[in-house]
Amino acid sequence: HENAMSNAIYPLLSRLQKEYRVDIYAENPNLDLPLEEEVPGYHIYRNAEPYHGIHKKTALLLYKLHQIVNTDIRCISKKNAIILIKILRVLVGGWARNSKKYIHPEQLMNLHSYDAVISISSPIINQSIALDLYKKGIFKTRKCIWISYFLDPFATYIGNVNNSRFDEMMAFETDVYRYSDLIITSPEIKEDNHNYPTSLFDCKVKSIQLATLDFHRSYEYNPYPYSPSKINCFFAGSFFDIRVRNPKRMFEIISQFDESIQIYIACYLECTEVKKMRLHYCDGKNNIHWLGRVDMKRCFEMMKGADVLINVGNKSSNQTPSKIFDYISFGKPIINFYSISNDTSVKYTRDYPSILNLDNNEFDIAKQIKLTDEFIKQSKDIKIDIQQLEKEFNQYESGSIANEFANLIHDIMKQ
Numbered sequence: 217h218e219n220a221m222s223n224a225i226y227p228l229l230s231r232l233q234k235e236y237r238v239d240i241y242a243e244n245p246n247l248d249l250p251l252e253e254e255v256p257g258y259h260i261y262r263n264a265e266p267y268h269g270i271h272k273k274t275a276l277l278l279y280k281l282h283q284i285v286n287t288d289i290r291c292i293s294k295k296n297a298i299i300l301i302k303i304l305r306v307l308v309g310g311w312a313r314n315s316k317k318y319i320h321p322e323q324l325m326n327l328h329s330y331d332a333v334i335s336i337s338s339p340i341i342n343q344s345i346a347l348d349l350y351k352k353g354i355f356k357t358r359k360c361i362w363i364s365y366f367l368d369p370f371a372t373y374i375g376n377v378n379n380s381r382f383d384e385m386m387a388f389e390t391d392v393y394r395y396s397d398l399i400i401t402s403p404e405i406k407e408d409n410h411n412y413p414t415s416l417f418d419c420k421v422k423s424i425q426l427a428t429l430d431f432h433r434s435y436e437y438n439p440y441p442y443s444p445s446k447i448n449c450f451f452a453g454s455f456f457d458i459r460v461r462n463p464k465r466m467f468e469i470i471s472q473f474d475e476s477i478q479i480y481i482a483c484y485l486e487c488t489e490v491k492k493m494r495l496h497y498c499d500g501k502n503n504i505h506w507l508g509r510v511d512m513k514r515c516f517e518m519m520k521g522a523d524v525l526i527n528v529g530n531k532s533s534n535q536t537p538s539k540i541f542d543y544i545s546f547g548k549p550i551i552n553f554y555s556i557s558n559d560t561s562v563k564y565t566r567d568y569p570s571i572l573n574l575d576n577n578e579f580d581i582a583k584q585i586k587l588t589d590e591f592i593k594q595s596k597d598i599k600i601d602i603q604q605l606e607k608e609f610n611q612y613e614s615g616s617i618a619n620e621f622a623n624l625i626h627d628i629m630k631q
Contacts, residue, residue, distance in 0.1 A: 220538045227427040231618035233257050241321055261319050321345050325354050332361040338368045343392045350395045361628055364392050366401040372408055374460055374532040393417040398628045404560055408534035422624050427617035429541035431602050439521030447596045450522035452482045452515045453539055455490040463528050465576040466553050467497035472585050475503045482510035519546050523596040529554040529561040537561045547600035570598050
């Protein structure tokens with residue numbers, strides 16, 4: 217599936233392909249893809265039933281159980297409910313794996329003489345699969361190098377830091393660091409790791425930027441046909457967890473615009489709190505268009521056709537915003553809403569020629585509404601020269617990052 221994660225991974229795999237055979241073992245989040253597939257340059261193997269699929273079927277099973285016994289599951293004590301859910305997940309997972317023919321990673325290791333396995337997360341289950349192979353001695357037996365690549369934080373993800381399972385998750389992540397031959401991650405995660413047990417393995421950690429800044433996109437995609445008589449602004453992303461990304465200030469501001477400014481929001485995941493917030497501020501506003509999930513091709517077309525692009529920064533300093541590099545690729549004016557002083561989107565757009573950074577904690581909302589309205593109307597015709605951006609942001613360009621990634625792989629393979 218095309219998403220922000222695959223968007224960051226494919227440039228790296230394409231670069232490796234020039235010198236290696238690359239097979240992909242992937243999850244199947246929507247349960248709608250073949251278990252085995254040949255695509256240009258890759259052979260893809262997919263798990264029969266992904267983690268999310270098991271959750272969906274477990275939820276369905278709980279619903280059926282509720283109907284059969286005519287007892288609300290919420291009446292069960294929390295402890296017993298957790299035990300029941302765990303049992304059902306095991307049963308559902310076992311049924312899924314026994315009911316479909318698929319190749320387990322261990323079988324793949326026996327079928328092919330792989331020189332290296334690169335476990336990429338998120339999702340974290342990929343690291344779990346690789347750790348299981350390591351503990352079974354398969355990497356050692358096959359003389360296979362294990363490289364783990366963390367694009368996103370796991371235990372130190374802002375939604376997990378105060379989780380009751382934090383110690384368990386950190387122990388798991390520390391094991392991945394301990395047993396991997398090489399760990400690749402973002403500069404932000406590498407820096408943040410100094411506060412945690414993973415810092416013990418800092419000598420094995422290399423950092424690279426996300427490989428999503430691609431100036432060729434400006435030429436590859438046709439602009440989306442917005443209304444030429446309006447000023448068209450576009451946001452792409454998700455609001456899956458309000459602790460990570462809070463769009464309240466964005467909603468407060470865009471709800472005050474007149475219909476000369478059209479707002480298009482492509483959001484593939486929306487938590488309950490954000491939905492309530494959106495309905496409160498934006499319901500009935502004819503100039504605010506909530507698009508839901510939009511495929512990557514359409515997203516890039518809408519980015520290219522928009523007059524202004526909108527970003528809502530993360531409330532954590534250890535997550536790198538892949539979307540901000542997508543925005544830079546098209547050379548359009550950017551409005552960035554940020555919540556923390558060391559916001560990573562602010563960091564990477566500091567030298568961008570047309571940027572408006574708005575602090576979500578600013579008390580004077582009226583001032584921000586006026587400032588944003590003026591920025592949009594004054595910037596709507598700006599198109600930053602791609603050659604200028606290539607010079608200023610070359611170190612973040614996907615081709616450069618992919619070469620850096622390949623060199624790290626080469627170096628560890630030589631040892």
